[in-house]
Amino acid sequence: MADEPERPESDEDDFDDDEEGPPEPAVNVEISGLSVFTHHGVDDAERVVGQRLVFDLSFELREADATVTDRVEDTVDYADASQQVYLIAQERSYRTLERLCSVIADRLLDRYGAESVTVRAAKPEPPMPFAVDEVAVEVWKGRSG
DSSP, X not given: OOOOOOOOOOGGGGSOTTSSSSOOOOEEEEEEEEEEEEOOOSSHHHHXXXXXXXXXXXXXXXXXTHHHHXXXXXXXXXXXXXXXXXXXXXXXXXXXXXXXXXXXXXXXXXXXXXXXXXXXXXXXXXXSSSXXXXXXXXXXXXXXX
C-alpha cells in the first residue's frame, strides 16, 4: 500500500481565533453582451446616425449578503444595472468610449457599493476603412481606502 500524498493546508484554517469565522466570500457579478443602440463617436456622422454598442459589466462585491439572505436587494440587480447603462448611453453623446465607460462605472460604483466595477464597451462594426471584428474600451474603477 503506497503512502498517501500529504494534503495541502486549507485556507479556511488561516483565520485568527479572534475572528468570528472564515472571511466573507467575495462575489463577482457579471453582465455580458448588453446591446444598446447609441449616438456616440468621434465623427459627427457617428453621433447622428448612431450605432450599436455592446457592454460587458463586472462588479466585485466584498460583502454580498445575498449569499446568505437569497434576496436580490442584497446584491447587484442585473435588470437595474442594465437599465442604468441604457439610460446613461441615451442621456448624452460622448466622443470617446473611454468617457462613456467612465461615466457608467462611476454611477454603478455609487449605486451598488461594489469594491470595483469594470465596464467594457465594444463597437462591433466600427466606421473605419479596415476590417476588424470590433473595437473596444475597458475601464476599471475601484473604491479608494
